[in-house]
Amino acid sequence: MLKSVETRQNLTVSLILIILAGAVFGEEDAESSRRLPNANGFFGVNNWRNGLFGYPGWFGFSNSTGIGSMPGFPGMTGFPGMPSFSGMPGFLRFHGSANYPNQPLYSECNVLLNTPGTCMPPSECASVSGMPSGFCSKKTLCCAVSLQCGGSSSAKKIVIQGSVSIPSQTPCTYTVNRFSSHVCQLRVDFSTNMPQPTVIPPASVPGTMPYCGTSYLSIGEMRFCGINTNQHIYLPFGQKTISETISVLIGSNNNANWRVIVTQLECPPDTTEEFKQLTHTSPGQILDINKLIHKQHFDTDLIAPNGCLQYFPNRTGVFESFNYNAGAGPYLPGMKYAICFDRPATFSNIQFSAERFNMSRADPSYIDVPMTDAECIDERGDTLVHHNDHFLIPYSTILQTGDSATRYCGDILEGQNLIANPPGPLEVLVNIGTLYYPLNFGPRPQRAFRVSYSIQ
Structure with missing residues (x-):
């Protein structure tokens, strides 16, 4: 019963965020449209607000007739001009007008859910199947993207976590698809609690080093097993690279858990032609650096x-x-x-x-x-x-x-x-x-x- 109440509360928080997003956000961000031309909104339709009611999708509400009719949302028929949400962590009070934080686009955030997210426009969060978990600014949400076994995502920041619930000796794969044409590296932060590496021959004789044989986390061409806490590695992600696969293999009768955070890092363009394409500068014109700065977020501090x-x-x-x-x-x-x-x-x-x-x-x-x-x-x-x-x-x-x-x-x-x-x-x-x-x-x-x- 307690789990059911917690689930309903989490659902309430997420739905409130979507309602607020539909009321507050104006036209879809032009940069989001450029990056993700196939974004269809949280509810599978092109218009964010039109998809908010009456759609039998995301939360399973079919034939909803308005906010006031949704169970568990008393007092919300007066929207906009909502009651105070002061009891919700991460929210500022909303009394018809709102005060918003001002986190940069695509910066890391962690508002309501205990999962790292990325600040992005709502339509982009929808297109990567993310979960809104608070506001970053008036036009952006904190969007958390978590992958399950066999899943794929093109989100800028992706969280992967699991325990030994997969069949033994069956690889569990996660696919990271390119976020934008400027991605040049992947930073992969990870922690593992897995069986120790195998030593052959027996430990009383010098010989071959231990190796990760029956249970491991595979990133790129490397395998990691045993106890790793807050480790990280970098992987190159060239222009011709479309995706990268991360996999987990667990041996029989083994206890294991893992948590991985993949961040797609974007490099500034390194040629004049790329600058022109990014800033839409015509031949003979001087490059507009201000336009470049406002147009694109680069991760120069992490590359x-x-x-x-x-x-x-x-x-x-x-x-x-x-x-x-x-x-x-x-x-x-x-x-x-x-x-x-x-x-x-x-x-x-x-x-x-x-x-x-x-x-x-x-x-x-x-x-x-x-x-x-x-x-x-x-x-x-x-x-x-x-x-x-x-x-x-x-x-x-x-x-x-x-x-x-x-x-x-x-x-x-x-x-x-x-x-x-x-x-x-x-x-x-x-x-x-x-x-x-x-x-x-x-x-x-x-x-x-x-x-x-x-x-x-």
Whole structure:
């Protein structure tokens, strides 16, 4: 009974939002029409307001004769000039006139539902099958888009979450379709609680690294399993790319859940011809930059440098290995990737502080040799006794010891502070081989890393 009441309350909130949208919004946003020419409105018709009543669609109301006749909406026959909704979180009071927030178009929002959304025109929210969850401005809604197994969407921000309700060994796929012609990257934020990677041979013998075999989240060409909390990766999304698929596979008798947020990032045009098309400038005319700014929202603050798997645009933050698992790991094998940071104009240095740093070294039998540079890489590649897992941080020095190096491995950075002042991009290059020393074998087991950073 309680669940039924909650469902009806949620339905009430959503329907009220649609009613308000129909009364407040004027003509459909021209930019929305340009982006999504096939937008048909929330109720499958071209006119937002005409689709509000008498349609047996979205909420299942057939032959409704007006707001006052809908059960559960007392006192609303006087619309417009509605009663105060002060008890609803995220709403300002509506007394015939309204005060609206002023969030930018396509910015992130989270108003009524516990799901990240995107500020967009109502017709665009309808076309991507979104759920309105509040107002961003007088002309835009906070629109939340959640995908179920087998679903697809072209929304700018898409939420995917699930638990082990899918049949075992049956892939569950989600398809992300292009939002606009300017999308150049996907930022994929994710958390997983899945079985740990499989280790073959048995954990008492060194050999092949753990791998995500029976249960995993697949993004691009990469698989993730185990415990991942607030991780993210970037995927390139070129002009010729139409869609990207994210899939989940769960083995039999496994408990698992996952949450993924996909954000489609738009890059500014990089050629004069693209500028002309975007600003509708005739040949010989000067490009109208103001028109460009008002016409298109770009994600320049979130776009990662080319080649970066992870990108941190803030001056401070934390990064950790995939399947960090509270420091127990083990991290995932066969990965060579760049962790990048934004370099501000007033840059002085970047400092790292390793809470956890436990990687292998080229020869685990040498315990007393400093675990830097030559001790972190072996030209013979990975063998049963020679590993190549390490960080590469150019122009860096350990503050406690004054030792300068480029590569770091073993546990040399754990509990230490590192400072770097490279002349070019700010990045940490991670190299993880394909072989693994189990947690109970050898002096240098391979587990995990967790590092905080601060840009000065």
